[in-house]
Amino acid sequence: MRHPASDPNVRPRAAAAAPATPAPPGAQVPAACDVLVVGGGINGVGIARDLAGRGLSVVLAEREDLAQHTSSASTKLIHGGLRYLEYYEFSLVRKALAEREGLLRGAPHIMRPLRIVMPHDPSMRPAWMLRAGLFLYDHLARREMLPGSNSVDLRRDITGAALKKHYTKGFVYSDGWVDDARLVVLCAVDAAERGATVLTRCAVASATRGSGGAAGAGWTATLQFADGRAHTVKARALVNAAGPWAEVFLRDHAQQQGVKSLRLVKGSHIVVHKLFDHDHAYIFQNPDKRIIFVQPYEGDFTLIGTTDIEHQGAIGAARIDDDEVRYLCEQASRYFDQPVRPADVVWSYSGVRPLIDDESSDAAAVTRDYLLELDTAGGAPLLNVWGGKLTTFRLLGQEAADMLAAPLQAKQGAWTHGAVMPGGDLSAWIGPPNKASRPDADLRLFVQALQRRWPALPEKVLGRWARQYGARIELLMAGGSAGDEIAPGVYEAELRYLAAHEWACTADDILWRRTKLGLHLDDAQRARISAWCEQHITPPGREITLEKAWN
Template identity: 70%
Template structure:
């Protein structure tokens, strides 16, 4: 069976069909991944998201494709093995938005002993097969570049491999692939009611225009993330079968603290860990916290205690202290974790559970999960639905590049994801010499081989239209609206790109004003200066 999608569809449908095989509620990573997998198996799919794709938890991660080294201490060997195996699958299928990253763990004699760290890294190296990522090693921080910004008391370190991902773009690429395989992807469209019958669900969808639309679906997937239990009780009129524990994770961004390209993993005195990661060239990303969240899910924000905690823990290691005044941006997300009755939020499992109920029309609830295992979760979800929906098409996503991920037309046969991407950048600059290198690299990262959908026959910067803000041209804004469901400035500045971090307030306002002036479905007022509901500037 061919798994190649149809030619890019533009614009994507704004209206739902009257009926479908599966309605997926939730446009985060799990919902988008499930919609993609099901559409690739020939099922008719509608994906609805009440806000923007990845507007909440899925754009508020630490942005890592990783096995979860610290989960070994909680004996989560099956989860770590599954996540480790997925790292290289994802790296190979999306080398433009993912890349290998080496992590340095300075050894603190007051924390875990050397033997324990080495044992953990040995397991991490060998629980799953590696072809691309190198194994762990010990380094002398007195001579290694990663030791330069650290306090001199740290002399020994351990280095291991994981991966980095642009989390929000990962969601969008899954949604694009789902749409190109026939799914209807509806953003700013809430499922306000779902009545279950013996053979079908009768759902009511309500878009930004407020008009209710009826949809008949053979099956319903509840992938609403932290809203999953609420959706089930209030809109699907079903009893909650699992207990979710909502845990807020917050991150801070500060001006770059080091020049090299390694990331750090720091052990804290409370037995937790935080990461310090190179971010957007000029910055360092520090996170995350684990705090019980009891307020409105969509209103999660970092608090002063979390900022102080992250700064203090980073300052234990860096020679130059990190202070709250250094923070230029912060964001928070609410993780929907399976409640395993752990007292410490950091110890709550990051694994997932899929619950299929076929007593009437099929209902599949998605509980928990983590970014790294989204593809496997989606595959298992589609397998569960295959029998009740009568499809025999099998698994296909493991070897299917995400949109833009197949670089072979530009560089020939793939070799390694990281070196393949660098060869692609060189090929792009040869084909489009009019692009300044920073712009060429950013477009290559964002769109991969699909960059030609944006650039097409453009032969000069002038042909890309007005430069609305530094490095952001009208051609890209139109592309994001037409092909990627961008409807306001926040969609562009904080999810489709991270340009909002590089712009000042006036430049962000320019983008917002352009969107309002040129997009008929843009909000009537410019995007809020404070960014989306789970992020803020300082």
């Protein structure tokens, strides 16, 4: 089956007493705001969150669902990018490494430390080069929680058991794992709880810049909801964080000239039944000098990816092709005793990465760094976001907000460094956090506390809820009962919570982005979730076809 694709220094939320409530089409949409953010991927929600925390009024408009495309199609890693050292991307690697531990501490429910094994293949890179790269990786940024790299004897270590026997030596280093789609949603929740208006199924059909250069002139934008209704909003500044559509949106919908060119690169992943019985991931070197990651996924599965292929055609229609499936299977089979075959693939996904076009001939070598461009010469501020990667979203959001702070006269400064994501403060359940503790250890204590609180609920369900919702499980269980079991392990309380507080409108939103339940349920069980959504969630209206809206 394949599917289409609490820190005392942090200011309190502007609306801390009221959890995020999705804005339905046409309702509670302000007529004016300080900033209109276009795009509900990781960069858009990260910027909206930071700006809202500085006391600015923010409207975020996402044409489809949050994280529906690129931001839910990553390799699920919080990492510096070991392979970028080979392309001399030291600045990018350093700032990404510096972000890792702060992110891991602030979101222990959706992130966890990850040890990654690199089997040494003498026909690829020599051992001295790997050691040198890992030494740099260990020391480019300060580490407090994550252990450094070391060598491993694969003949004796459990991580070598699944590999072909001629792989006898390897290296192990640290990075982090993240549920990417949930990271996006929680940033949106945080933004909403700090006063932002988050709109999904809402396209910015047009944006017109006021003339004269005065800040009061602003932007006038037409929002087009999925049910056909339109709404006009005036904004003092516009942020273009449309990801792969940033170039198209700017040229065709904001009528701006001299638009920067993006390099659109498709990355695809496959999921198979689990290939090994430990919690480490692997990084495999391929003969084409690329790498793939292989990691434990959703308990019963293994995730393999990614590819890097120039993407042509409709951005929203990116799908894995047969050559990509074969490539990932062949490269994984070079290392594993048990061959991986295309027939083993139970799910796949693809995303289009909007990379800055640096004229590199190799898609894998195109920089993953970002560029922020603030244009105030034409009148009201316009901030364009080009490129970027998941790990640096917070830093990007902070830099973007810093750039807009002066023209918008924001009274509050940067605040997100060290901030805890919604649900990430587990201290009420496990006691005050110990700075030296690992987030995964805190999560185990949290699960034990949940089992004491709700002993009648299955341990597996509570474990999943802990990893997805963290301390927000209090809100999920606010009614005092989990309610009816709609499908195995899926209770009505969770579905109601996702619809009321996380902008979930359809079964796909729930099964493939807010959770990965789609992997664990069969067709009939998924159909029951879909039927529940149709009965209990107000339909978002007709979908706006992406290519008609923005291409």
